[in-house]
Amino acid sequence: MPYLLRHTVLPLVAVLAITGCNATSAPIEKSSSATETRYEMVLKSEVNWEHLNPARGDKSPSAGTLWGDRNGRQATGYLLKPTDGFSSPPHIHNVSYRGVVISGLIHNDDPDAAKMWMPAGSFWTQPKGEVHVTAAKGDNTLAYIEIEEGPYLVWPAIQAFDNGERPVNVDQSNIVWLDGSTINWLPHNDSENKLEIAYLWGEPNGDQHYGALIKLPAGFNGKLVSEGESLRAIVIKGQPEYQSPDQQQSNNLTPGSYFGADGSSEHKISSNSTTETILYLRTNKMLRIE
Numbered sequence: 360m361p362y363l364l365r366h367t368v369l370p371l372v373a374v375l376a377i378t379g380c381n382a383t384s385a386p387i388e389k390s391s392s393a394t395e396t397r398y399e400m401v402l403k404s405e406v407n408w409e410h411l412n413p414a415r416g417d418k419s420p421s422a423g424t425l426w427g428d429r430n431g432r433q434a435t436g437y438l439l440k441p442t443d444g445f446s447s448p449p450h451i452h453n454v455s456y457r458g459v460v461i462s463g464l465i466h467n468d469d470p471d472a473a474k475m476w477m478p479a480g481s482f483w484t485q486p487k488g489e490v491h492v493t494a495a496k497g498d499n500t501l502a503y504i505e506i507e508e509g510p511y512l513v514w515p516a517i518q519a520f521d522n523g524e525r526p527v528n529v530d531q532s533n534i535v536w537l538d539g540s541t542i543n544w545l546p547h548n549d550s551e552n553k554l555e556i557a558y559l560w561g562e563p564n565g566d567q568h569y570g571a572l573i574k575l576p577a578g579f580n581g582k583l584v585s586e587g588e589s590l591r592a593i594v595i596k597g598q599p600e601y602q603s604p605d606q607q608q609s610n611n612l613t614p615g616s617y618f619g620a621d622g623s624s625e626h627k628i629s630s631n632s633t634t635e636t637i638l639y640l641r642t643n644k645m646l647r648i649e
Contacts, residue, residue, distance in 0.1 A: 396622035398603040401425050403615035406438060412513045420445060420495070425503075425617040426591055429511045434568075436591055436641070438615050439502045441465075441495035448492070449516040455487045455524060456506045457560065457570065459639050460531075461595055461614050463500025467493045467528070470516075480531030480572075480595060480637065482559050486524035490516045501615055503593045503639060505570070529559075536574060544647055552576035552635075554648055559639075568643045575599070575636040580629040587644035591619045592626070597636035602627040 406423035410416060420441035427435030439458070449470040458467070464476040467483050470492050477483060485491060536555040539545040545554045553576060561569025572595065575581075583592075594612045601618055602609040603626055612618070618626060630636040640646070 396604075396620050396624050398605050398618075398620045398624065399426070400601070400603065400606075400610065400618040401616065402610065403438070403613050406615070408440065411439065414513070420493075422504075425593065426619055427509070429506075429509055431509050433509060434505070434507050435509055435511070436503065436505045436593065436617070439504050441493070441500050443496060443498050443500065445500075446492060446494040449490050450492075451490055451514050451516060451519050452485065452487050453510075453512045453514060454506050454508060455522075456485050456504050456511070458483050458485070458505075459503045459572075459593070459595060461501040461503060461593075463495060463497030465493070465495055465500065465502055467491060467526075475528060475530075477528060478531055480534065482527070482529045482534070482572075484524075484527045484560070486522055486526055488520035488522045489524075489526065490519045491526075503595070503615070505641065534572065544645060546648060552578065554579070563645060566643055568641055570639065570641050573638050573640055573646075575628065575630050575638070577630050577635050578632050579636065581627075582649040583626045583628055584647040584649060585620065585624050585626075585642050585644065586647070587623070587642035589619065589621050589642065590624055590626075591617070591641040593617050593639045595637040595639050597630055597634050599631075599636040599638075600629045 408421040408423045410419040411422035412419040420439055422437050422439055424435065424437045427433050429435050429437055460477050460479050460481045462479050464478055466474045466476055467485060468475060468491060470490060476496060534557045536557050538553050538555045542556055545556065555574040557572040559570045559572065561567055563569045594614050594616045596614060598611055598613050600609040601612050603618065
């Protein structure tokens with residue numbers, strides 16, 4: 360795997376080349392019954408906020424878990440909410456993480472690097488053991504952070520080590536969106552308002568987890584079908600209406616809200632007539648839009 364340089368904001372096509380995504384793989388047949396599926400949903404207004412790094416108290420950004428457990432051993436997704444002007448001291452983490460900017464501006468880089476502010480919709484990764492600083496600009500900065508295993512800890516820079524991974528910063532302007540002319544499970548639509556997907560990490564043609572952004576156009580009204588063992592979905596943009604089979608009515612999801620399921624699942628989603636919806640999705644099988 361070629362090394363990726365920290366100081367360059369990379370086009371997402373480079374990430375696709377590295378991960379070897381096969382974007383045109385067909386959906387995999389459903390292997391479990393709907394009765395085995397467990398659905399869950401967390402509205403952003405329901406998030407329980409706490410200090411990300413308790414040792415720093417009020418100087419630490421706030422964090423709110425959406426799924427999993429940051430203090431446990433399992434994979435976890437949570438929201439990061441730093442204050443305007445926040446800048447961390449140089450530090451490392453014991454685990455690698457991925458991040459997607461939801462609002463505001465985030466900088467994440469080597470301590471001596473010039474500021475590269477990533478706006479909403481941008482994606483970055485931070486390898487464990489690498490010294491870095493994280494900074495924020497904006498009164499309502501929010502990001503989604505995901506780890507493959509916990510616990511998530513902050514260690515001093517003096518304990519730095521090289522685990523072989525290299526960081527990636529992808530500005531939202533460099534995200535490569537694919538539509539139905541390339542992805543055979545997306546409806547093909549030649550208009551400007553079309554369904555699109557951008558693969559961020561992993562390989563969607565295998566059984567391992569992968570992550571992607573999916574764009575639902577304004578006025579979309581349909582169903583997201585997952586054949587995976589699990590689906591985790593976070594609203595990055597828009598305020599879609601959402602309903603799972605175990606809900607009697609739909610819910611309005613603001614950016615930072617989460618829905619998911621363990622087991623093959625179906626999720627009704629609709630965008631309003633004027634605003635597109637962007638979701639970050641994590642699953643381990645191909646998806647379907649109906």
